[in-house]
Amino acid sequence: MSLTLSHNAAVMFLCLSVVSQELVELNNRLLLADEKRASRDSGWEGNGSATEADKPPESSESAENPVEERLNALQKQLDIEVKVKQGAENLISTYSQQRDKKMLLDAQQMLEDARTKMEIVRMQMLRVQQASRQNQQQNVAANGNSDEVHTVISQL
Secondary structure (H helix, E strand, O other), rough: HHHHHHHHHHHHHHHHHHHHHHHHHHHHHHHHHHHHHHHOOOOOOOOOOHHHHHHOOOOOHHHOHHHHHHHHHHHHHHHHHHHHHHHHHHHHHHHHHHHHHHHHHHHHHHHHHHHHHHHHHHHHHHHHHHHHHHHHHHHHHHHHHHHHHHHHHHHO
């Protein structure tokens, strides 16, 4: 019984490690996509030797609303971290009963890392939402000024 429980906990720990690594890779891809989008939006066209890998993905959703795309990706990241946190909590309860100090410490570290990443992702989501609101407000203000200019010109 004890050996089976220990084996199951080790398998769970391994699965959580794999999920955590996948999350890191996903985050790296998102950061790369953000950098490419920022360079594209700033008008940088490169030297004309872009490869297929350098080109942005052809997606109507990303072309329509990159803010929503980023928020959805961050939400997926947050969902993964919540699952990692839950798994780490389960491991902690398992290892605390078995008195396996090393695995317990690893699970506690994994829990702390998941909590930290969750907070970081939440902050990133807030930053994206705030930047989007500011951008919308600037667009409204710019359009409002444009309308006023058109009104003044038409009155002349």
